[in-house]
Amino acid sequence: MEDKLRPLYLSYFMGAGAGCNITADKPFRVKYGAKLRAAYKKTYEGKQLYWLRTELLAVAGNRCPSCGGARPVTLDHHLAQTPFPEFAIFPLNLVAMCGPCNQHKSASTGKTIATAFIHPYIDQIPTVSFFAPTVTRANGSYTVSFTFTPAAIPDAMLAGRMERQLKRVDFNKALLPEVGELLNELALRIEREIVQPNGGVIDQPLIEAYLHANADRIEEQHRVGFWQAIMSRALANEAGFCSGGYRDLLARSPT
Template structure:
């Protein structure tokens, strides 16, 4: 997860702009009558997110209509369409907000996995269950399509079921929880794991595990690590053997400065801790 600053966009302004072009006029008036409700829900959302308590917003589910699923043509369906039809499409009234949120992705990368191309926005709380939050900026995170798909439409029932939130959960990186295990000999292999340390608060630890498994991060990181290891092997062959352990430690520290829980930092930590790799493993073909 890549920490991001909370968007500076005002939820009421975004909603009012997105609904300004709704047709017919009666629908537009009905939607804009909800702007106070949307603004209030946005404040509640930010307070809950800051306290790792999005699961406590059950009273906002399926509001204002109050019943799932959205009735065809009903107000809840029109609220979700505010995102799908009035924010996402090119030239729509809210497209500038969509582009602005997407542009906040660091180096264009997905804020949930840190690896994929951020080419869509994910609703941290799903718009189908929380239509009042459909265009709330703090609920919209720049992500890749895979993470958006894997995360799906599930709403957390407990704090432990909540995936990490890039706008509110940056403190999770005060702990080192992503690890890489180096296997060998005889066959060299690497695997990534979420391994919360003992001093990590239990809710944080549960959320880290939830995030890692929900987004299938092990499957994402393993192929990238194989490419890195093949390149690394070539460079290590040019170093005196006694310098290899220190080189691996330095690379781990360099990547940890970027993000202590990026896969590269975890990879180099694992390699630096493996005596076998520093002495023999780097000579082996990694696939």
């Protein structure tokens, strides 16, 4: 089985993890599929392969590679175990993902390149900003939403795949709790780190500079165009927020 898996694993890599690029080895699936699916169950807590799960979760860190927001708590089979049992315990096929994204992705196998989910280990996403933010102030609070800008991605096919995936996982809905948490955090930090040390004076240019510097720090930690950095810059450019509107959020922030 190991000897036969090696060329199958190579074909997976050469096919960029897209089901439409991989030739099925049906006799292998019939003979070994059930054993490999059973082996995957050994990645559960307390089982022999639990170390594999913990290492893959560590690779993702604290950000789901699909939505970029929620914490990854599950392992997704990039190519589903049915009909691809040969990749059931192939580390390259196992992606740490948040629960909602895993559920939205479901058993997607990439029957065509256009419908294939982005492979976080193989596909190369350009280091550019591809979200346009919208800051809304209503009902005594702020919200921030994002619109994907496909023109920022040079590869039209890749841009189409990204746009399709972001719609499928409902990107803004997935980020909603994270956006709210970050808004509260920024409001507290502005008040305590900028305004209070300044004698309680709201210095708008100082707050704007703080938010831009915060965006630079986030991009250095994550990547260019990460949604948190885009959000911080959008708030820096929002005069109402920087001139005191951020205080709308303080009553909603934990102390």
